[in-house]
Amino acid sequence: MARNAPKSRRQLLRLTGTAALATTAAAAIAQDPKTRTGGPSIPKTGPRTPTIPKPGVAPITPRPINPTPTPRPPGPVGDTIAGPFRYTPFTVELPIPQEAQPVGIGTSPYTPGDCFHGIAPEFFDRRSAESHGLPWFQTGPEKYYEFRMQQALHEIIPGVKTPVYGYDSTFPGKTIRSRVGQPIVARFWNDLHVETSIHMHGAHTPSHSDGSPQFYVLPGRARDYYYPMSVPMLNGQPDFSESPSTMWFHDHAMDITSHNVWQGMCAFCLLTDDIEQDLIDTHVLPGDPYDIPLCLQDRKLNPDGTMAFNPLDFNGTLGNIWMVNGKAQPVLKVQRRKYRFRILNGSNARFMELQLSSGQPFLRIGKDTWLFPRAIQQQTMMLSMAQRADVIIDFTDAPNEVYLENILAQDSGRGPNGRFDRRVHQAPMRFLKFVVEGDPVPDATSVDVGTALRPHEPINPAEAVVTRTFDFHRRNGAWQINNQFFDPTVANATPTLGTVEKWILRNNSGGWWHPIHIHLESHQLLSFNGGPPPIEFSWKNDTTILDGGGVAEILMRFRTFKGPFVFHCHNNDHEDMRMMFHFDPRTTPTQSPTLIQASYP
Amino acid sequence: MSSTNGTHKQTGVMFRIEVALLLSIVGAGVWMGLPGCSSTVSDVRKPLQERPVTGQFGTPAAFEHLVQRTRQMDARPLQSSTGPRVSDNFPDVVLTNHRDQKLRFRSDLVRDRIACFAMFYTRCTGSCPGTMSKVLALRRSLSEEFGAENLHFVCITLDPEFDNVDALQKYAATLNISDSPDLADIHLCTGTKEDIDAVRRTLGMYDLDPEVDADRSQHAAMLVTGNDRFNRWAASPSGLKLVDLHETVLRIAGQSERQRFATRFARDSGFSLTALKEAESSALSHACCESKADGDSGKCCTKPEDGSELPKAAN
Numbered sequence: 001m002a003r004n005a006p007k008s009r010r011q012l013l014r015l016t017g018t019a020a021l022a023t024t025a026a027a028a029i030a031q032d033p034k035t036r037t038g039g040p041s042i043p044k045t046g047p048r049t050p051t052i053p054k055p056g057v058a059p060i061t062p063r064p065i066n067p068t069p070t071p072r073p074p075g076p077v078g079d080t081i082a083g084p085f086r087y088t089p090f091t092v093e094l095p096i097p098q099e100a101q102p103v104g105i106g107t108s109p110y111t112p113g114d115c116f117h118g119i120a121p122e123f124f125d126r127r128s129a130e131s132h133g134l135p136w137f138q139t140g141p142e143k144y145y146e147f148r149m150q151q152a153l154h155e156i157i158p159g160v161k162t163p164v165y166g167y168d169s170t171f172p173g174k175t176i177r178s179r180v181g182q183p184i185v186a187r188f189w190n191d192l193h194v195e196t197s198i199h200m201h202g203a204h205t206p207s208h209s210d211g212s213p214q215f216y217v218l219p220g221r222a223r224d225y226y227y228p229m230s231v232p233m234l235n236g237q238p239d240f241s242e243s244p245s246t247m248w249f250h251d252h253a254m255d256i257t258s259h260n261v262w263q264g265m266c267a268f269c270l271l272t273d274d275i276e277q278d279l280i281d282t283h284v285l286p287g288d289p290y291d292i293p294l295c296l297q298d299r300k301l302n303p304d305g306t307m308a309f310n311p312l313d314f315n316g317t318l319g320n321i322w323m324v325n326g327k328a329q330p331v332l333k334v335q336r337r338k339y340r341f342r343i344l345n346g347s348n349a350r351f352m353e354l355q356l357s358s359g360q361p362f363l364r365i366g367k368d369t370w371l372f373p374r375a376i377q378q379q380t381m382m383l384s385m386a387q388r389a390d391v392i393i394d395f396t397d398a399p400n401e402v403y404l405e406n407i408l409a410q411d412s413g414r415g416p417n418g419r420f421d422r423r424v425h426q427a428p429m430r431f432l433k434f435v436v437e438g439d440p441v442p443d444a445t446s447v448d449v450g451t452a453l454r455p456h457e458p459i460n461p462a463e464a465v466v467t468r469t470f471d472f473h474r475r476n477g478a479w480q481i482n483n484q485f486f487d488p489t490v491a492n493a494t495p496t497l498g499t500v501e502k503w504i505l506r507n508n509s510g511g512w513w514h515p516i517h518i519h520l521e522s523h524q525l526l527s528f529n530g531g532p533p534p535i536e537f538s539w540k541n542d543t544t545i546l547d548g549g550g551v552a553e554i555l556m557r558f559r560t561f562k563g564p565f566v567f568h569c570h571n572n573d574h575e576d577m578r579m580m581f582h583f584d585p586r587t588t589p590t591q592s593p594t595l596i597q598a599s600y601p
Numbered sequence: 602m603s604s605t606n607g608t609h610k611q612t613g614v615m616f617r618i619e620v621a622l623l624l625s626i627v628g629a630g631v632w633m634g635l636p637g638c639s640s641t642v643s644d645v646r647k648p649l650q651e652r653p654v655t656g657q658f659g660t661p662a663a664f665e666h667l668v669q670r671t672r673q674m675d676a677r678p679l680q681s682s683t684g685p686r687v688s689d690n691f692p693d694v695v696l697t698n699h700r701d702q703k704l705r706f707r708s709d710l711v712r713d714r715i716a717c718f719a720m721f722y723t724r725c726t727g728s729c730p731g732t733m734s735k736v737l738a739l740r741r742s743l744s745e746e747f748g749a750e751n752l753h754f755v756c757i758t759l760d761p762e763f764d765n766v767d768a769l770q771k772y773a774a775t776l777n778i779s780d781s782p783d784l785a786d787i788h789l790c791t792g793t794k795e796d797i798d799a800v801r802r803t804l805g806m807y808d809l810d811p812e813v814d815a816d817r818s819q820h821a822a823m824l825v826t827g828n829d830r831f832n833r834w835a836a837s838p839s840g841l842k843l844v845d846l847h848e849t850v851l852r853i854a855g856q857s858e859r860q861r862f863a864t865r866f867a868r869d870s871g872f873s874l875t876a877l878k879e880a881e882s883s884a885l886s887h888a889c890c891e892s893k894a895d896g897d898s899g900k901c902c903t904k905p906e907d908g909s910e911l912p913k914a915a916n
Binding site for chain 1: 807849
């Protein structure tokens with residue numbers, strides 16, 4: 001019997017040494033794909049008597065990755081205790097992610113056919129991605145980037161080595177800084193043992209380069225992503241109201257997004273167009289080095305220093321370490337002047353409401369990917385996962401120490417305690433300390449409340465040709481949209497390119513919060529929970545918060561690129577449980593649901 | 602329309618060559634990466650207008666792309682994970698299956714195994730019948746894929762007070778669960794309330810809301826797949842289509858790059874799970890899809906979309 005063969009092979013193997021066992025077993029598996037891969041055999045028809053004695057309490061044997069785990073000795077009062085570790089907060093300097101350097105400009109450094117998931121440039125074909133008559137805006141030659149997704153050792157807490165995943169082994173990854181209108185080709189090599197998929201969050205990009213959850217980069221392989229870094233057209237002209245400023249790219253692979261992002265796969269992509277460059281050149285907005293990206297995340301560590309991540313927690317992974325740009329509670333020395341910070345909530349499931357300990361308000365100039373039409377003032381800022389806040393902080397009259405802190409109470413992956421308009425606050429959790437040094441320095445930065453930034457093109461609700469409703473439910477422990485599960489081959493909505501649609505997003509999932517992220521284009525809120533949207537939500541969004549019972553009516557244009565694209569909950573664990581739908585813009589009106597029109601495995 | 606048919610015929614010939622090559626490679630057992638497979642390179646040197654659009658769902662070009670990619674995928678077994686495993690902290694509680702065998706959760710059901718877990722109870726009239734039919738169908742299709750020895754299915758009752766060994770045995774008889782050696786083991790398990798609760802929470806099949814959690818009719822209808830050797834876990838709603846569940850288990854538990862992703866690629870290119878295998882019987886025109894000129898509503902001609910192409914549960 002086939003069933004007996006592996007058994008005898010195992011008995012044979014038991015007699016050999018451990019090393020020999022491994023090699024022989026591997027060889028055996030290589031020869032016979034049906035060979036048992038491990039585990040004890042359980043007879044199918046056994047006697048009605050216990051065959052295995054009841055065991056005692058099994059010892060749990062942690063296997064430390066650090067040869068000598070280094071929990072620090074108790075420090076002075078005020079130390080932060082994070083699980084088994086204790087550290088003095090605000091002693092490590094805030095790292096500012098390096099800028100990624102292109103490997104070529106204009107001329108491709110690649111040979112056609114040298115990439116397993118080759119899409120761009122050698123396979124890039126606008127016929128497959130672009131709608132007829134809607135060319136995109138391009139000003140410069142392609143820039144070529146190359147990233148290797150690798151594991152690296154990283155110190156989140158001083159002295160504790162934590163294995164992380166990183167784009168080019170850094171956490172967060174290197175920042176892409178570039179210009180709107182200059183396409184980017186990025187080759188991502190996957191040197192990890194898990195599949196990945198890279199999503200440029202906020203980009204107006206063809207379907208094949210959008211990081212759809214099943215368009216993987218397989219382990220050991222590479223994929224080319226083609227980012228036009230363009231703006232869509234409006235009335236025959238490039239729509240510069242849609243020029244992206246603050247994007248980030250992160251993992252988006254099916255089933256494993258939460259794990260991959262938790263392990264560190266995120267990075268910034270900051271672009272400027274002529275309008276924004278002009279604001280910087282004329283000292284309306286601060287430029288480099290006073291323009292600093294801040295990636296705010298919560299993390300948890302195991303006693304051995306590895307990232308604590310439970311793939312079987314489907315509610316939403318929360319941490320207890322407050323981390324900025326990969327370091328627990330760092331410190332940034334600043335001058336007495338205005339700074340621009342691109343604040344990203346890069347957490348898996350942690351919502352944040354941020355404030356400054358000095359009591360001064362933020363001067364907010366943008367939400368998500370885009371600049372506001374005018375600067376506004378906000379005492380606190382609500383940020384869901386994946387949302388960004390582009391802010392100016394003026395340290396001229398600030399006290400010598402200012403903390404950036406989160407005051408939102410959240411106990412589980414369900415979301416913050418309370419409703420959106422009745423949020424529950426708690427004692428501030430400090431992410432970052434600004435040490436304000438010296439006397440006020442000359443600062444020509446003129447931005448102030450009401451300063452005009454980027455023109456906004458409001459969508460007229462009367463333009464909407466279709467209204468679609470999406471109900472987000474929880475049923476039997478799983479997520480559904482409109483009572484349906486995600487199907488990777490089905491286009492759940494097929495908007496016609498060049499048209500406007502009104503979508504009603506309703507959260508009926510019993511108190512859970514879901515930040516809904518819609519790919520491809522910005523969306524504008526018509527109403528939020530039955531009333532006018534808060535001012536910071538009233539322009540362009542790529543991620544909209546649905547609190548428990550929340551409703552958002554949104555308007556969205558569909559331009560330039562045929563689908564499929566996804567929209568989903570950006571609680572990464574919910575996303576992995578397929579709280580996701582496809583929308584698939586078409587050139588001609590199409591009844592949905594139907595099959596997706598393209599796929600790029 | 603006639604011109605479309607002509608293209609289909611031409612590419613059909615190309616498929617046959619591709620697939621003949623593909624099958625000869627399978628036959629030789631050398632499923633390793635063949636870098637720069639010639640047709641890919643020659644294709645990309647053609648002017649853009651002459652190249653087939655590879656991304657279009659369910660088209661001959663997509664099928665050709667799929668064949669090429671599958672041919673490049675590595676069939677060598679992947680290495681086991683050497684670091685700490687998720688299962689290190691699993692409780693090793695004892696469960697009893699419907700054949701009255703005592704099984705330790707961590708040591709016997711998880712460690713070094715591929716296992717699919719589901720929660721059910723025999724008196725359930727809600728989600729369980731659907732979940733169980735999926736489990737039984739997967740048992741058939743995955744046993745063929747992995748070999749019956751290499752995986753098992755564990756269904757754990759939420760109603761241990763009623764579901765004793767006898768009740769489980771009756772349920773197994775009702776479901777007509779066969780003990781065929783060609784099929785993977787299936788264990789309908791019961792245990793003490795506390796132990797089952799510990800297992801259920803370990804596998805993430807609970808609700809944060811205590812009221813919902815206590816309401817058995819709202820219990821988690823999920824399939825949790827564990828591949829302890831690679832330390833890889835994932836959960837899928839059991840309401841997903843069978844093809845997607847099958848694909849997910851393969852991706853989580855497959856032993857080689859090819860086993861993990863070939864099916865995924867086939868499904869994503871618009872072909873049924875068995876399209877590649879069906880190609881063997883030269884049913885190429887059968888395997889490819891007809892799509893309208895605008896690329897919309899491409900009709901996959903292979904099998905119905907509801908996943909019914911997979912063999913039915915063992916009876």
